[in-house]
Amino acid sequence: MVDTAATTAGRTRGMGELIDVIGKTTELAPFGTTLAALAAERPEIVGLTADMGRYSDILPFREAFPDRFFNVGMAEQDLLMIAAGLSKVGKIAYCTTYSVFITRRAYDFVAISCAHSKANVKIFAGMPGLVNGYGATHQATEDLNMMRGIADLTIIDPCDATELKQVVRAVADIPGTVYVRSLRGKVPVELGNDYRFELGKAKVLREGSAVGIISCGYMSMRARDAADIAAGQGIDAAVLHVGTIKPFDRDGVLAFASRFDRLIVAENHKTTGGLASLVVEALYDAGLIKPLVKIGLADSFFECGSQEYLEAKYEVDLPRFVRAILENK
Amino acid sequence: MTSRNHPPEHPDIDALKSRALNLRRLMLDMASGKGEGYIAQGLGIADCLAALYFHELRYDPATPKWQDRDRFILSTGHYAIAMYAVLAEAGYLSVRELASYGLNGSHLPMSTFDDTPGVEMVGGSLGHGLGQSVGMAIGLRLDGSPARVFNELSDGELQEGSTWEAAMGAATFKLDSLVAIIDCNGIQADGPVTVKIDPVADKFVAFGWEAVEIDGNDMQAIVTALANARQPNGKPKAIVLRTTPGKGVPTLERRERAHFVRVANDEWDALKAELETHHG
Numbered sequence: 001m002v003d004t005a006a007t008t009a010g011r012t013r014g015m016g017e018l019i020d021v022i023g024k025t026t027e028l029a030p031f032g033t034t035l036a037a038l039a040a041e042r043p044e045i046v047g048l049t050a051d052m053g054r055y056s057d058i059l060p061f062r063e064a065f066p067d068r069f070f071n072v073g074m075a076e077q078d079l080l081m082i083a084a085g086l087s088k089v090g091k092i093a094y095c096t097t098y099s100v101f102i103t104r105r106a107y108d109f110v111a112i113s114c115a116h117s118k119a120n121v122k123i124f125a126g127m128p129g130l131v132n133g134y135g136a137t138h139q140a141t142e143d144l145n146m147m148r149g150i151a152d153l154t155i156i157d158p159c160d161a162t163e164l165k166q167v168v169r170a171v172a173d174i175p176g177t178v179y180v181r182s183l184r185g186k187v188p189v190e191l192g193n194d195y196r197f198e199l200g201k202a203k204v205l206r207e208g209s210a211v212g213i214i215s216c217g218y219m220s221m222r223a224r225d226a227a228d229i230a231a232g233q234g235i236d237a238a239v240l241h242v243g244t245i246k247p248f249d250r251d252g253v254l255a256f257a258s259r260f261d262r263l264i265v266a267e268n269h270k271t272t273g274g275l276a277s278l279v280v281e282a283l284y285d286a287g288l289i290k291p292l293v294k295i296g297l298a299d300s301f302f303e304c305g306s307q308e309y310l311e312a313k314y315e316v317d318l319p320r321f322v323r324a325i326l327e328n329k
Numbered sequence: 330m331t332s333r334n335h336p337p338e339h340p341d342i343d344a345l346k347s348r349a350l351n352l353r354r355l356m357l358d359m360a361s362g363k364g365e366g367y368i369a370q371g372l373g374i375a376d377c378l379a380a381l382y383f384h385e386l387r388y389d390p391a392t393p394k395w396q397d398r399d400r401f402i403l404s405t406g407h408y409a410i411a412m413y414a415v416l417a418e419a420g421y422l423s424v425r426e427l428a429s430y431g432l433n434g435s436h437l438p439m440s441t442f443d444d445t446p447g448v449e450m451v452g453g454s455l456g457h458g459l460g461q462s463v464g465m466a467i468g469l470r471l472d473g474s475p476a477r478v479f480n481e482l483s484d485g486e487l488q489e490g491s492t493w494e495a496a497m498g499a500a501t502f503k504l505d506s507l508v509a510i511i512d513c514n515g516i517q518a519d520g521p522v523t524v525k526i527d528p529v530a531d532k533f534v535a536f537g538w539e540a541v542e543i544d545g546n547d548m549q550a551i552v553t554a555l556a557n558a559r560q561p562n563g564k565p566k567a568i569v570l571r572t573t574p575g576k577g578v579p580t581l582e583r584r585e586r587a588h589f590v591r592v593a594n595d596e597w598d599a600l601k602a603e604l605e606t607h608h609g
Contacts, residue, residue, distance in 0.1 A: 068471070073501070075497070077456070077460065077491040078460045078491065078497075081457055081463065081464060081495060082495075085464020090468065112451055116451050
C-alpha cells in the first residue's frame with residue numbers, strides 16, 4: 001500500500017507520524033496489513049488492543065479476522081494478562097497500545113505475566129520516543145531503559161516500513177515475549193528490498209570512513225539522511241543500525257566501532273538507559289575508549305507542541321544531526 | 330486420554346472431607362519441615378481444593394499439559410503449600426518430594442512458579458491471575474475446547490485494580506466457562522483486611538457476573554456452588570468463599586497474626602495433634 005501522494009506532499013504531519021521524510025515514499029499501516037496477511041497463514045495468531053486499535057494500525061487485522069480480535073478497553077494490565085492467558089492455550093498474541101501505557105502503566109504485567117512466563121506475546125507499542133506533540137504523558141522517552149531491565153524479553157526498534165513488516169513476521173517465530181517500538185500511519189520506506197532483519201544482528205546501512213554512527217529505530221533513517229547531506233560537504237559517515245536492542249549485538253557494535261576514531265550514537269530516546277548506554281557499556285567493557293557524541297533526549301519531561309518545534313527544541317532534528325557529523329569528522 | 334472427575338449428581342461429601350483432611354496433614358508436614366509457611370491460608374482453602382481436584386476438575390496427572398484439561402489458576406502464589414498438597418494428593422507430585430517445600434533449589438518454592446507440574450502460572454505478584462484466566466477462557470473457546478477455567482484469588486487481591494480490569498473483561502467477553510473462586514479469609518500481610526471490600530458478591534454481580542457467597546469450609550455448600558456454576562448463561566461465575574484461616578487447627582484459627590506462621594519445632598507436633606483431635 002504505497003502512498004506516493006505523501007512524497008509529493010513532502011511531509012507527513014499526523015500525530016505519531018514521522019517528519020523529515022521529504023522525498024521518501026511512505027507505506028500506510030505496514031504493521032496491520034502485514035499482520036492480517038500473516039494471520040491468514042497462521043491460525044494461532046490473535047490480535048488485541050487496549051482501546052488503541054485505530055491509532056496502532058491493527059484495524060486491517062480486525063477487518064480480516066473479527067473473531068480473533070479483542071479490544072479489552074482502556075486496561076493495559078488486562079491487555080497483557082489476557083494476551084499471556086491466550087498464549088498459554090497455544091495462541092500467539094499480538095498486542096497494541098501506546099508505548100507509554102505498556103511500559104509505565106503495566107510494567108509488572110510485561111515482566112511477570114508475559115516475560116517470566118515465557119508467554120508468546122508480541123507487543124507492538126505505538127509512538128515510542130518523541131514522535132507526537134501530546135506531551136510527556138504520550139511520549140515514551142524511557143521505554144528502552146525500562147524494558148531492557150526485564151529478563152527474557154526481546155526488544156526491537158525497527159527503522160522503517162520495510163523492517164517493520166519483516167519484524168511482524170519474524171516475531172511469530174521468536175519464542176517468548178517481544179517488545180517492538182512500532183511505527184504507524186504513513187511510515188517511510190527507507191530500506192531496500194534487499195534488507196533482511198535478523199534478530200540480534202546490527203546492520204551497516206551506509207559505509208563511510210570519517211565517523212561512525214550507531215543508531216536505532218527511525219533515527220537510523222535520519223542518520224542516513226544526515227550522512228547524505230554531510231557527504232555533499234565531503235564528509236563520509238558510516239551508519240550501523242541496531243534493530244535489536246535486546247539481545248544486543250555486542251560483537252557487531254564493537255567491530256564497527258573499532259574502525260572509527262570518533263563515534264555518534266543516536267536514538268529516539270533519552271541518552272540515559274537506552275542505546276547510548278548499551279554502546280558505552282560494551283565499549284568500556286572491551287577497553288575500547290573513544291570520543292562519542294550522543295544524539296538523543298535529555299532526562300526530562302517534554303512539552304506539547306508540533307513535531308518540528310519539539311525536535312528542534314530538544315536537538316534531535318536533522319540539522320542537529322548534520323552538525324554532529326561535521327563537528328566530529 | 331483419561332480424564333479425572335466427571336462430576337456426579339451426588340458427590341460423596343464424606344470422601345471429599347477425607348481428602349481435605351489429608352491435604353491439611355500434608356500441609357502441616359511441609360510447614361513443620363520448613364519451620365514456617367503460609368499455613369493458615371492453606372488450611373483455610375483445603376476444603377475447596379479437595380472439592381475441585383476430587384470432584385469438579387477434569388485433568389490427567391499423567392499428562393499435565395493435556396490441551397482439554399480444566400485449568401486451575403492459583404493466583405495467590407503464597408498459597409503454594411496448599412497447591413503442592415493437592416497436586417501430591419492428585420498424583421502430579423510424589424508425597425515424598427513435598428519435604429523439599431521452600432528449601433533452596435527446590436522446585437516447590439514458597440511462592441508458585443509455573444515450572445512445577447500442575448502449576449499454571451507464576452503466582453507471586455497478586456492481581457495477575459484473573460486476567461490470565463480470562464485470556465485462557467477466550468482462547469479455549471476459540472478452539473472449541475470443552476475445558477473450563479477456575480481462578481482462585483483472595484480478598485486482599487481485590488485491592489489490586491488489575492483484578493477489576495479483568496472482571497470487566499470477563500463479563501464483556503461473556504465467559505461462561507470462567508469460574509472465579511474468591512477466598513475471603515479476612516487477612517492480608519499487615520493483619521486484618523484493611524480496605525473495605527464488602528460486599529464482594531454484589532460487586533461481581535454489578536460487574537456483570539453471576540455470584541454466590543458461601544461458607545468456604547462447608548463441603549456441601551462448595552460442591553453445590555460448583556454445580557450451579559456449570560450452568561451456561563453467558564456470564565462468568567464468582568464463588569465467594571468465607572473461610573477461616575488455620576481451619577482445622579484451633580490454635581491457628583485463634584491466632585491473630587496468621588498471614589505467615591513461624592513456630593518452634595516442637596509446637597508443630599502439637600498443631601498436628603490438634604488437627605487429628607479436632608477432626609476426630
